[in-house]
Amino acid sequence: xxxxxxxxxxxxxxxxxxxxxxxxxxxxxxxxxxxxxxxxxxxxxxxxxxxxxxxxxxxxxxxxxxxxxxxxxxxxxxxxxxxxxxxxxxxxxxxxxxxxxxxxxxxxxxxxxx
Amino acid sequence: xxxxxxxxxxxxxxxxxxxxxxxxxxxxxxxxxxxxxxxxxxxxxxxxxxxxxxxxxxxxxxxxxxxxxxxxxxxxxxxxxxxxxxxxxxxxxxxxxxxxxxxxxxxxxxxxxx
DNA sequence: GTTTAATATATCGAACTTCTATATATTGGA
DNA sequence: TCCAATATATAGAAGTTCGATATATTAAAC
Numbered sequence: 001x002x003x004x005x006x007x008x009x010x011x012x013x014x015x016x017x018x019x020x021x022x023x024x025x026x027x028x029x030x031x032x033x034x035x036x037x038x039x040x041x042x043x044x045x046x047x048x049x050x051x052x053x054x055x056x057x058x059x060x061x062x063x064x065x066x067x068x069x070x071x072x073x074x075x076x077x078x079x080x081x082x083x084x085x086x087x088x089x090x091x092x093x094x095x096x097x098x099x100x101x102x103x104x105x106x107x108x109x110x111x112x113x114x
Numbered sequence: 115x116x117x118x119x120x121x122x123x124x125x126x127x128x129x130x131x132x133x134x135x136x137x138x139x140x141x142x143x144x145x146x147x148x149x150x151x152x153x154x155x156x157x158x159x160x161x162x163x164x165x166x167x168x169x170x171x172x173x174x175x176x177x178x179x180x181x182x183x184x185x186x187x188x189x190x191x192x193x194x195x196x197x198x199x200x201x202x203x204x205x206x207x208x209x210x211x212x213x214x215x216x217x218x219x220x221x222x223x224x225x226x227x228x
Numbered sequence: 229g230t231t232t233a234a235t236a237t238a239t240c241g242a243a244c245t246t247c248t249a250t251a252t253a254t255t256g257g258a
Numbered sequence: 259t260c261c262a263a264t265a266t267a268t269a270g271a272a273g274t275t276c277g278a279t280a281t282a283t284t285a286a287a288c
Contacts, residue, residue, distance in 0.1 A: 046220035
């Protein structure tokens, strides 16, 4: 099936998912499913962080020390795993945003728009 | 060795190399090595399209019908392969730029900057 | 009461792109 | 003469994302 023109190509997302997760956690402690919903909501449905990308990414950021997690209970009474950003994670978020901006600027220069 | 902070992470480039190549060819017919130099130059050294990425990408865009190539002779008298963008390639370039802009906007929304 | 959709976590393998390393050959300058 | 730059090309490794699959709970619809 042809890609919906309203849906940005998710391969352009590569390398930015960790940043989006860290940004979401920087606002508030959250469980995995809620992180995905928040990213999808804020992006206007453009970014659908799928489970198969999200959970490996959550493992990744924990392994790097950028977030930690613990089992807890959601507001609706369900058993969920809560993720919290660490100080190292906040620092990393800043680095990733800088890198992202630098790459955007560089690409725009090649496109003749900067 | 630690990544130079002046060098953007190239994994953020993923999915955009074809666009950058098509953009370069949209300006003028060029051979592979010159395309890489032009991209590096315009990006202020931020994007170094390496040979191992460039030549597979050039194969890709030709396979998709976005560019064609022929052996020729450079201004310095060397045997080189010249690449030319096709009408289909110009159309694709427009699509890729739109997708890129849409993804940038979506990411910025998640980052709370739009 | 039963079925279905939504919520929630998790893993697997396929697909894709990029990189480094390697190979080959030519040209110009030190 | 040697070395750096020019020029094309392939192979294999690494990394990320995705769809598919699995499991389990809860709420709503019928």
